[in-house]
Amino acid sequence: MDFNLTDVHQEFINLAAGFGKKKLAPTITERDHQGIFDEDLVSEMLGLGLCGAYFEEKYGGAECDVLSYILAVEELAKYDAGMSITLSATVSLCANPIWQFGTEAQKEKYLTPLVEGKKLGAFGLTEPNAGTDASGQQTVAVKNEDGSYTLNGSKIFITNGGAADIYIVFAMTDKSQGSHNGISAFILEKDMPGFTFGKKEDKLGIHTSQTMELVFQDVKVPAENLLGQEGQGFKIAMKTLDGGRIGVAAQALGIAEAALQDAVEYSKQRVQFGKPLCKFQSISFKLADMKMKVEAARLLVYKAACKKQEDQPFSVDAAIAKRVASDVAMEIATEAVQIFGGYGYSEEYPVARHLRDAKITQIYEGTNEVQLMVTSSALLR
Incomplete structure (x- = not known):
């Protein structure tokens, strides 16, 4: 698979x-430390x-x-990991499922403003008792005589929650049919x-991204706002998460x-025992x-993106x-924090932020243990 980037790729x-x-x-340190979700920047x-x-x-x-x-x-994640996931949630988790499963009317009304950047999107799947096990939904949608649905329940840890204009939300419509x-x-x-909206999360990292609880109390949802077919929600959620994982991988x-670049630059400037840190083999080999x-991770991320584009099976990728x-x-x-030493543990330097931001990429869009489940299931099928 050829990853020679085109002029169009370079433009993006x-x-x-x-x-x-x-x-x-210029403002990432202040926004990160103060937990500012800057709507103007978004x-x-x-x-x-x-x-x-x-x-x-x-x-x-x-x-x-x-x-x-x-x-x-x-690229955005190099400067602001929170901003990059704000984009990823809008595209991968909100626009993409409407594009894949929506009617033309839904695409015209909801997809177009998301694609044009006029609306912010979000994805509501996770609940207090339904995280990795997405099948354990407690949010319920009851169908009314006029074809509309009445939605009750809540969702937690929702990226862009409270700020987004459009939400993809999952609910149980027929318990007798089971989770799938x-x-x-x-x-x-x-x-x-x-x-x-309920609780706004105070997170370890990605402070410039807003994460908030969604609360539904007798929300009347028009029949035309059902995405896909009734009972198809679990399939839509899993397919959406497949694409979302590529976005999270790109963020990571x-x-x-960014952490590597900061470590390289610091190692050239920091002098110890009469020479720059990078002149010590233990540091230069660590950087290498x-x-x-x-670079190995890059190839895997780009491969998954290309397979999705080519409409090939890409869940495992x-x-x-x-x-x-x-x-x-x-x-x-x-490792970057280690190279910075005591300075790396200080919030004055960016590597502390990179460390805090990196952790969530091992958790959301399916924990890394789930990725092992997906891969082993395919391998042993």
């Missing part, structure tokens, strides 16, 4: 990099055209490819009566690259090992990319 990288350098880098990012990378022009997209989008997520056939997916709008790759792992890239991000960030 340059768009994200330019925004990262000019708008994200709106500006959405307006760059990154959301529409692989969607058709008729929905406002650029009609390029999945790799273009993944490159943008990766009894769950349905719905498109919700922020201002629907009874749809409110960007974090790892970090570089090798980043996404699981492998997500597992490897997130583990690499955590390892590289940890």
Whole structure:
């Protein structure tokens, strides 16, 4: 598989990099330390055209490819991991399932503003008792005589929660059909009566991303807002998460690259025992090992993106990319802190942020243990 980047790919990288350098880098320390979800910055990012990378022009997209989008997520993560997951949740978790499973009317009403960057999206699957085991949904949608649904329940740990305009939400519609056939997916709008927001999470990392609880109290959802067929929700959720894992893998790759670059630069400047740290073999070899792992992860991430673009089966590729890239991000960030020494443990330096941000990539979009389950199941089938 050839990963020679085209001029179009480079344009997406340059768009994200330019925004990262000019708008994200100057304020990331302050926004990270204060937990600021900057809606103006988010709106500006959405307006760059990154959301529409692989969607058709008729929905406002650029009609390029999945790799273009993944490159943008990766690039943003070098400057602000929170901003990159804000983009990824909008595209991979909200726009993509509407694109794959929605009606033309749904695409016109909901997909187009997401693709055009006019609306922010979110994905509501996780509940207090349904995390890794997504089948344990307690949120319920009861069908009414007029064909609409009444939704009751809650979702937790929702990226873009409270800020997003459009939400993909999963609920049990028929318990007798079991978890795989009894769950349905719905498109919700922020201002629907009874749809409110609960706890805002105080997280270890990705402080510039907003994570909030969704609360549903007798929310009336029109029949036309059912996504796909009734009972198809579990399938929609799993397919959506497959694509989302590539986005998280790209985010992890960007974090790892940023941590490596910071470590390289610091090792050249920091003098100990009369010479720069990089002149010590123990440090130079550590940096070389970090570089090798980043490049190996890159190939897995790009491969998964290309297989999705080519409409080939990519579930296992996404699981492998997500597992490897997130583990690499955590390892590289940890090593970067070690190279910085005491300074690395200080929030004055960026490697502390990289370490905090890297950890979540091993957890969301399916824990890394789940990626082993996905891969082993396919291997032993």
